[in-house]
Amino acid sequence: MPGIGKTTSVLCLARTLLGDTYKEAVLELNASDERGIDVVRGRIKAFAQKKINLPPGRQKIVILDEADSMTPGAQQALRRTMEIYSNTTRFAFACNQSNKIIEPLQSRCAILRYTRLTDEQVLKRLLQVIDAEGVKYSDDGLSALLFTAEGDMRQALNNLQSTWSGFGFVSGDNVFKVVDSPHPLAVQRMIQACTQYNIDGALEELNTLWDKGYSAVDIIATMFRVTKSLPDVSEGDRLEYIKEIGFTHMRILDGVGTFLQIAGCLARLAKLSTKSKA
Incomplete structure (x- = not known):
């Protein structure tokens, strides 16, 4: 979906799969949490061992956002945990640099790569936001937002909000002043x-x-x-x-x-x- 993040995609999928048991059957750890070996041996392992009544054919889900920031030792420890509790727990890793995930973990996962959005997809969502918020803009302003975003929906929305807040009008010159890049x-x-x-x-x-x-x-x-x-x-x-x-x-x-x-x-x-x- 245009404009939706990697982790948000997994959370939406988890909610669809698990229904009412979503809150107790999903463990999410983001980049602000400690992700050393102690967390893997303690918090993640304890969650994997926890007994939860789930719909038939469903498993608990551990979501690790920015998994490429995990220490190598923590990743090695996680490898064994994934093997032992594979029947009851599924693991989802979201990362920006897959080469920082050790090979044994990658081989245990199905890899999904998110490509950059097309300009058409970014423009469609930008126009939805502009209409909802009553933002005044010019065509060259939209072109500037697409140019500076480079397929990143989050960047496009941030630049749109910053330009509207700072100038009250989204034009090409105003956008490039906000992002501070050469015209x-x-x-x-x-x-x-x-x-x-x-x-x-x-x-x-x-x-x-x-x-x-x-x-x-x-x-x-x-x-x-x-x-x-x-x-x-x-x-x-x-x-x-x-x-x-x-x-x-x-x-x-x-x-x-x-x-x-x-x-x-x-x-x-x-x-x-x-x-x-x-």
Whole structure:
């Protein structure tokens, strides 16, 4: 369902399966709880041992939110608990990085991966919220919300609420002020100047963004997202641009987040454009 979280999905499923016994047959531990080996040996094991009258074919459910933050020792201890009480208890792990869950636990689970929502799904829910709350907006404001959310419904709603609370109107400029990221139109003009071999124009746009206080990471990340949908550029050129921007992004993350690094990237993009037109 668009706009529903991983843990909320499991809770809804548990309520449907267990009915009136939901409250006593579900144990939920979130990221704010201690998740060391003592909790596994104590609280989780005690819950698994507890006798509860359930509908036929139903089991108790342990939900571990942000399971990737559990210590390796706790995960190892949980492995044995899952085996012993598999007939009466089911375990649901919600995590952002599955590689932090040890392999023995992964092999005991059916893995469901949640992909990012499409812009259409995010827009549908945003319009529902806007209508319900009486929010005033413009089309470019909606486009900005979709651009900054990147398929994350929670981020889209947070940005919508912050923009409405701060400005009383959801426009593109207001959204980008709230999220404090470079305006994609300015970044698009900068990249298009490179495609036209106009390095001076590209550096002028870069100077404007840099003077506004945007970091190298902010600028290069927006460059990557804008380039993916850049108009009037062939697929081959687009891939070369993304490759060059990716290498620059990697250098910036390594600590070389200087103006010169971004300027060098623009120069290389302009050089690529020159080669492609030759």
